[in-house]
Amino acid sequence: MDNTRVEIITIGDEILYGQTLDTNSHWISGEIDKLGFKVIRKTTIGDTESSILKAVQEAGERAQLVLMTGGLGPTNDDLTKPCLAKYFGMDMSFSPDVLEDVTAFLTSKGREVTEPNRKQAIVPVGAKIIRNKNGTAPGMWFEKDGKIYVSMPGVPHEMVEMMTRQVIPDLRAYFQTGLIYHKVVNTVGIGESWLADIIQEWENGLPLHIRLAYLPSSGMVKLRLTATGDNMETMKKDVAQRVETLKPLIEQYIFGYDNVKLEERVGQLLLNQKKTLGLAESCSGGFVSHLITSVPGSSRYFKGSIVSYDNAIKMGWLGVRADTLNEHGAVSEQTVVEMAENARKMLGTDYAISISGIAGTDGGTQEKPVGTVWLALADGQSTITRKVNLGIDRAINIKLSGINALNLLRQRLMEIL
Numbered sequence: 001m002d003n004t005r006v007e008i009i010t011i012g013d014e015i016l017y018g019q020t021l022d023t024n025s026h027w028i029s030g031e032i033d034k035l036g037f038k039v040i041r042k043t044t045i046g047d048t049e050s051s052i053l054k055a056v057q058e059a060g061e062r063a064q065l066v067l068m069t070g071g072l073g074p075t076n077d078d079l080t081k082p083c084l085a086k087y088f089g090m091d092m093s094f095s096p097d098v099l100e101d102v103t104a105f106l107t108s109k110g111r112e113v114t115e116p117n118r119k120q121a122i123v124p125v126g127a128k129i130i131r132n133k134n135g136t137a138p139g140m141w142f143e144k145d146g147k148i149y150v151s152m153p154g155v156p157h158e159m160v161e162m163m164t165r166q167v168i169p170d171l172r173a174y175f176q177t178g179l180i181y182h183k184v185v186n187t188v189g190i191g192e193s194w195l196a197d198i199i200q201e202w203e204n205g206l207p208l209h210i211r212l213a214y215l216p217s218s219g220m221v222k223l224r225l226t227a228t229g230d231n232m233e234t235m236k237k238d239v240a241q242r243v244e245t246l247k248p249l250i251e252q253y254i255f256g257y258d259n260v261k262l263e264e265r266v267g268q269l270l271l272n273q274k275k276t277l278g279l280a281e282s283c284s285g286g287f288v289s290h291l292i293t294s295v296p297g298s299s300r301y302f303k304g305s306i307v308s309y310d311n312a313i314k315m316g317w318l319g320v321r322a323d324t325l326n327e328h329g330a331v332s333e334q335t336v337v338e339m340a341e342n343a344r345k346m347l348g349t350d351y352a353i354s355i356s357g358i359a360g361t362d363g364g365t366q367e368k369p370v371g372t373v374w375l376a377l378a379d380g381q382s383t384i385t386r387k388v389n390l391g392i393d394r395a396i397n398i399k400l401s402g403i404n405a406l407n408l409l410r411q412r413l414m415e416i417l
């Protein structure tokens, strides 16, 4: 059932007040999407009876499945359980099974069972109880007029465990979903609309059981192919075939599949080719080094970085000539060339990348506005340079400088340049 409509309700004053970031609905959305269901709305409400009753009623009018988190704790401000009992017209009664679970959980932590904990064993009669393996508040599954309502604790790891072990398998069975298979093709260095243009014909030729989604993030676009069906082998084969026909169209932009990161791909290429890398970073302040060294085993190919933020360091440590800086400025092709070539020699590496730019928010001029970034890649034979014009957001400029630097090296190592 591909079109099962889902709503998520997160309950808790702390989310409304900005004290807690609602990560629950974000995680649930991803899981629900994988099931092939469609999340149509998310609502966050406070811990009051009227807002809980109203939100559940409204969500139930629009969706076939309503997933709720929060407000199941033992304290008086947690109202979800009695509200739901009221909404579904159920009495509350003591459940020895739930008390046993609560007692076992607390004992395993060396804690005593308090009166408020005992209250957690009072549950709506007629609701299916979902055991909580990571906490004391049980979850609840309600059925009304062919619609399902699930209430889970607000504590993220309790909710995640409950969803994964119990709720998702039960939803699959109840809604008789088919199987879902995702394959993600990761691209860098091309915008979403250009990509869409190149692959339009291929996209139009996709069969009905394979859908394509564009998932853009800064500097990158993920293409996600989702197959639905009841035979996983066939679905995987069909998707693999489509990926094969997609590849030649955008080969130069693809850096990997599924969860692979650009820095991992670059590391793998350096390792395969037994090459080493050094960096000279100015505006990115060490961010590219951070990306590279976030990959386990990077010490096998990464030698180090000179973060030459100040011109004195560019001259004193990297040997950039004073004339170059005076004539062309720190953000210039000539400067990044000297930075990369000298860094390569100083660090004794096969490749060196340099970056110098105006990250913002101030420091821009008419000739060189904020977002102007120069990159160079030296390999001892030649030095390639690139100028990129980014935006006005400092954090994004630093991130995109890093992605551009890694992509330049990736292209060089793949001999696309």
Ligand code: ATP
Residues within 6 Å of the ligand: 010, 011, 012, 014, 015, 020, 021, 022, 023, 024, 025, 069, 070, 071, 072, 073, 074, 078, 135, 136, 137, 152, 153, 154, 155, 156, 158
């Ligand atoms: P428990 O009885 O296990 O505490 P609960 O259902 O009462 O469960 P809450 O009291 O509502 O949960 O919240 C418990 C914790 O979980 C709080 O620290 C809260 O900030 C956090 N939390 C609640 N809702 C969310 C959410 N949507 N996303 C992330 N964290 C959340």
Ligand code: MG
Residues within 6 Å of the ligand: 011, 012, 013, 047, 070, 071, 072, 073, 077, 078, 154
């Ligand atoms: Mg709460």
